[in-house]
Amino acid sequence: MPFQPLPQDQPSAILSCPDCHASWLIYEQQVGLPITCPGCGSTARPTHLGHTKAGSGRQVSFPSFRRLLEQPDTAHRVIPIVERWLNLRYEGALRFVDPAGQPVLLTEVHFQLQGQAEWQGAIYNLFMSSVR
Incomplete structure (x- = not known):
């Protein structure tokens, strides 16, 4: 079953693609899962860079x-x-x-x-x- 965030969840983990080096935000629960890079389409496991400090709770995907x-x-x-x-x-x-x-x-x-x-x-x- 694919990952389904809870309504109160906000993307906060920062990932980087090992192929094209694009960075993007995901939900904490997705860290460690294979994720398709929005930059190049690679499905390699991205590198976890940490968490955003923006914290407004108003992220746009x-x-x-x-x-x-x-x-x-x-x-x-x-x-x-x-x-x-x-x-x-x-x-x-x-x-x-x-x-x-x-x-x-x-x-x-x-x-x-x-x-x-x-x-x-x-x-x-x-x-x-x-x-x-």
Whole structure:
């Protein structure tokens, strides 16, 4: 049976893919399980890096964050925020680059946003506004 979080659970464990080095958040109960990397699709056991300190309880999952960027009615609000907060430039087609023009994985963008309580809360509020 697949993992089913309890309603009060929030993703708090930080993982890193041994293949593409993407980082993302999972539920504590998933640590040690084989998980598909959202960056490259690898099913290797990711490395557990610790826990987030954001702790707002308002995390937005990676698929939900991706939807915010894919939907025109939310993308125009989310993209400028990501560019400003993370000093990145949006290239289109869900691609961000750093100031040197190097690509930044979308999973890393999500991870960085979820690692700061203020940013996490703002993205959560945008997401909740879009689903209402």
